[in-house]
């Protein structure tokens with residue numbers, strides 16, 4: 504939960520997203536409303552429901568990015584899901600409740616990671632004790648232990664090999680950054696192992712290598728699983744954000760049948776989630792009343808008014824996002840904290856190649872992106888990714904041989920690398 508004001512939230516979002524003022528303001532107010540709700544007395548607090556948002560705008564203009572950044576800012580559990588996923592062939596009421604279950608899974612990983620970080624200092628101390636025990640033996644005198652401790656601190660024993668009892672369920676701290684399916688599976692396995700007490704083996708490793716593993720193991724011992732679970736469930740219920748993409752694709756049109764039946768079915772299934780219901784998950788029941796839903800779609804063909812009236816009522820805040828033009832691309836390339844120009848320069852710097860961008864180089868990149876969006880298909884800012892990748896293709900490959908060089912990305916450099924490709928719509932369709 505953050506206590507930032509709407510103005511502060513918008514200015515945080517401004518660091519990453521160019522333009523789209525209305526959408527930023529809408530999400531900022533939604534977030535602030537959560538804080539306001541928390542300040543209310545018990546009786547009123549339960550009555551205040553989130554005002555869900557409908558974002559209308561073409562692809563690649565920042566709808567997801569705004570929502571994701573907002574969630575990050577608020578440290579809120581976040582899930583993006585395509586509404587069309589539930590209309591796929593074979594749809595027999597595919598479980599929309601899985602949205603909430605996936606959100607809880609994501610929250611469990613994040614919460615565990617955060618709580619692990621909180622106990623990290625204590626875990627580090629405990630890990631150090633175990634290393635000392637492995638070095639000095641179980642019955643070593645205090646004086647001997649202290650001597651090893653000093654040596655450890657000076658890094659003198661980093662490459663000494665020790666033998667340790669390792670629980671198989673233990674994984675290094677770095678393995679839970681939160682997010683993708685693979686990690687979720689790992690998490691499931693991890694829980695399983697933990698439940699059965701894990702299997703321990705003796706392993707040889709250097710002191711330096713042992714720390715990550717031992718800290719992970721000790722942190723797990725300090726973590727109370729029940730506390731992690733209840734914190735994660737509370738985070739979902741009070742702060743969860745679900746981004747429902749492609750909501751326009753589940754609108755039924757009046758002139759068709761068949762697939763449209765299932766589309767309308769999905770809307771009906773989604774309704775209770777958005778209106779507030781209780782979903783059972785493997786960690787316990789979750790009330791969805793205060794989860795914020797941000798629905799999004801291009802609405803090129805269907806209109807918001809084609810959604811079920813009940814669903815329209817549950818998405819009362821409508822914001823339009825604007826298509827991005829050449830000027831926006833220049834700003835995206837130069838003003839954002841995570842600008843692609845910064846990313847490429849930093850990546851090349853790791854090879855000791857200094858990359859700088861000139862103003863006309865940036866202008867050329869933006870112009871080509873806008874041209875290709877016009878002539879082929881408008882995919883918004885995503886076009887910058889494909890253009891940049893092409894521009895840097897040669898340099899990326901040869902960088903290790905060019906250590907110590909300086910490369911200036913100016914209009915000529917851009918022209919040489921993508922100019923020709925960009926002028927042919929047929930070729931750009933495949934490569935840009």
Ligand SMILES: Nc1ncnc2c1ncn2[C@@H]1O[C@H](COP(=O)(O)OP(=O)(O)OP(=O)(O)O)[C@@H](O)[C@H]1O
Nearest residue numbers: 519520521562563564565566567568569835884885
């Ligand atoms: N206004 C913007 N400012 C800066 N970067 C942007 C902006 N719009 C899009 N981007 C970048 O383009 C990429 C795609 O944007 P995003 O995922 O937000 O698209 P979207 O509008 O949600 O489209 P879709 O509905 O197809 O998912 C992201 O990496 C994002 O950083």
